[in-house]
Structures are given as C-alpha cells and as structure tokens.
Amino acid sequence: MSSSTSVPITSTRPVWLVTGASSGLGLEVAIEAAKLATVVAIGRDHHGLELAANAGCRTVELDLRASAEHVSSVIADIIKTAGRVDVLVNAAGYILEGAVEETSDAELEDIFHTNVFAPIRLARAVLPHMRRTGAGVIFNVAGIGGFSGSPNAGAYCSSKAALATFTEALQRETGPLGIRVCLVQLGHFRTAFLKAGHRLHTALRIVDYDPVLDPLRKAFNGLDGHQPGDPGKAARALVHIASSDADSIPTLLALGSDVVPAELSAHEAKRQAFLAHDTWTNSMGFDA
Template sequence: MSPKVWLITGCSSGFGGLLVRAALKNGDKVVATARDPKKIDDLKALGAATLALDVCDTEENIRKAVADANAAYGRIDILVNNAAYILEGTVEESSASEVFKIYNTNVFGSLMVARAVLPYMRAQKSGTIANMGSIGGVRGTQGAGLYCSTKFAIAGITESLKSEVAHLGIDAVCIEPGYFRTNFLAPGHRTPTAARIADYDPVMEPIRNIFDTYDRAQPGDPERGAQLIVEILTKSGRVTGKEVPVRVPLGSDAIAFISAKAEETLQTMKEWKDLSSSTDHDDVKN
C-alpha cells in the first residue's frame, strides 16, 4: 500500500499532534496545521510538513492554505478536521458572540476546510474526509449544550456528505470519541461562558466539579486512540477488510454511552408508536 498524504487541523493540542505522530509512524506523509506553526515545530522535526491554517479565517485564505497543503506532496488523501473546543455554560448563559465563536470553530471551520479539499479529491477520484465528532453529538449534556450541538451538526453533515461523494470514490467518516486523557478538559481548552447565572448553579456546579475531577483521569489512552484512527482511515491493521461505518465510536465509554442512548430511543419508539402514528391519513397503511 502506497503512503497516504494527510492534512490535519488543530495539531497544537489534543488528538491533532498525536494523529500526526501515528500517521508518520505508519509511513505516511503529513501536512500538520495550526494557527501558529511555531507551536508545532516538534512535529516538523519528526518529518511533517507544517502550515499556518486558522479554520476561522476567510474562505480565500483557507483555500490558499489548502492549495499549499496539496502542493506539498501533490495530493491530499485524508483530511482530519480536528480543531474544536468546548464552551462550558448553560444555553441561557451563552452569549450570541460565544455561540458564533464555537460554531465558527467547530462547524463552519470544518465545513470551510472540507469544501476547500473536496475539489482535489474529486479530481483524483479518491480520498477520505474525517470529522472529529464526540459522544456529545449523541446526547446533549447540561453545561455543554452548545458544544454538543456542534457535534450533532458535524455528525449530520458527515452522514450527508458520505452519501454525496461515494460515487466519486470519496469517503466520509465521523469519529466519535468518549473521554480521552488529552488536554481537552484543561483550562484554555474548556472555555467558560462570561455570564454566570446563580439560578443555574445547582446544575452547573456538579458539571464543573466532574470536569475538574475527570481532567487527566479520563479512561481513554489518546495514543491508542490515535493509532486506531490511523488504522480506521487507512483501512489497515485491525481494520483491514472491515466496512467502516459513517459514525465510529472510540473508547469503551463511547460504546456504553451510545448503546444506552440507542436503547432509550428504541424504547421511546415502542411506547410512542401508536400515538405518533395516529397522525397519518386514513389511506396510509402502517
């Protein structure tokens, strides 16, 4: 199998840098990006090409950065939209500017980069677009509603995209990790809303305490997670011969979390089937 060429966003923290290392170890070529490429000089030293790419930049600048990424090795086989952060606060506490900022990074940025990469993948009739989702995209959680909603959006976009590009030889995958021991829950990555409303303290204080306690105590090993993601996106190693689903859970907690949600959904469908179906026209056969 010939080496793949990766383009990865948000490589200065979280899964980004670990994915770069895992892909290079796999013998692949990587274009690693960050808003400040000096922050990923360690990845450059390992053999990655590095570029400045801010997913919140203008469409023109993002397209130019992607063109430079494509020129680095003459193609892009795998795009990983990894740049994201969590906004900590209730729905009411989240200001309009804070809502726009998290959507701009977590959703609009991923869309912009994907749209910039797709013309190259269409031309070569191959490629994989991987969007980093989350178990938060399966169930909304108090205190993280805006973050969860961005991951719901990412999952929906990925499912639709997969159907749109399959006939072009392109695949789309949404990776949905549980909690991994990265810096994602650390200060600076977990951004609190500026507003604090005392009425919400009974639901927010437990969440803040859980985040603080869970930081650096998450069950997932990020290096093992990055290695599996590489195998998933290159369909190699343990994933050889497997059909990769459009939404892939990552971590034992993700399996438990998503399974519980699926069971609840099925139970709701059973309980509400007759009442919900009563709205059909009389000539509709159930």
C-alpha cells in the same frame, strides 16, 4: 501561514492534512502518520506545532475561525505545493461550558466555526482534488458529547451532533465517487481537552443555574487527567485504518470503550420518550 510548506513536496509518500495538530488527538495523529506519510500539521498554536515539526511534519499555522475565503486559499496553497492530498483528518475542536441562556451569539459562532464550519470548509477544499483522482479519505472527529444535549455543554454537544449529520450526508454523496468519509465518535481520552485554553467558559454566569450546573462542573474537574482513553492508541488505530484498503475503511468508527454504551443509552432514552406518547404519534393521519 508558516513557511514550512513553501518547498515543493516531491516524495511519493501519501499526503495527510491534520487539523488540531497543536495538541490532543490531532497532534498524536500527526506524529503517528508522519512515520509513513508526508503530514501537513495545521494548528493555531505554534508551540504545539513545534512538536509536530520535530516529528517530521510540515506545519501551517491557521486559525480555523478565519473567513471561508482565507481557509480555502491556505488549503489550495497546500495542495498546490504537495501536488496531492490523500487523507484529511478534521480533529480540531474545543468545549464551551455554560447554560444555553448564558451563551452569547459570539461564543456560539466561535464554537460552530471551529467544530462544524471549519471541517465542512476543509472537506470542500480537498474534495475537488479527490474527485479528480477518484480516491481519498476524510476523517471527521465528532464525539460522545454529540449523542445528546448535556447541561453545561449545549453548544459543544450541538456542534458535534451537527458535524456528525453533515458527515453522514457527505458519506452518501462521495462514496460512489471512490472517496471514503469516516465519522469518528471519540470517547473520553486523556488529552488537554478539559484543561484551560481548551475548555472555555461562557462570559456570562447566571447564578440561578448553579444548582443544576455545579455538579457537572465538578464532574468535568474530576474527569480531567483521569479519562480512560489513551490518545496514542487512538492515533495508531486511525492511522492503521487510513492505511488499509479503501473498501475496509468504516463509515463509523467508535474509539473508546465508553462510546457504544453512551450512544445506546441516549438512543434508549429517546425511544422510551417516543413510546410514552405513541397514542399521539400514531393518531395524526387523516380519518377514513
């Protein structure tokens, strides 16, 4: 952990914890939120954290794939120093490309540690404080990939689907306690998400899958740098919403014009698949 949080925070401004603050949406949110809050920017890339620090954020260098004990200890130290935590933004995440058969256990564990286990651990770490105060906001950033299982990105899609389902359960558990949890479904934004270092590939490559996966690899290449979403606008929207009255914070927030069509398309495909075999579906009860 860096030493930039070692000095007690005495400001009365709200305190934000933002993960994934080395790049992408996390960095944009940290910079935007620093205009009105004390921001603790969390990331594993010190170069990216320098940008957050230059914007006035306090920084913590942390690999979210570390043990649950270590992550919890770091967050406990932050809360002790800050004295409070008002908003947690779980924006860290990356994509792993490859067929399901090509994906190793270690690669699968790594992406789930970052995209699923870390947000859950961080939420658990801040919830005792939020429960004591009867207030707080948690944003979990999932995304368009979690709506259905895409070839070449099964690990990523399933991790984002898992995070979305956990978030929905958390909403129903914490809402009555005064804690707001928002599931952010993010579309395609022009960040470094599809660039080397963020877009990883399975070590194993099985050539039999190339005819299936090559078109998708080319599509990812073509999308990089041409995503329709402006991450600065997404950050400003999220910060504005977080600063609103608690009752107006949504449980589900779609950021990007491509999100709703993608979700509706995935839903309709499943509905049609169900209806195609509804004779079986509706004939499973006991006979009279």
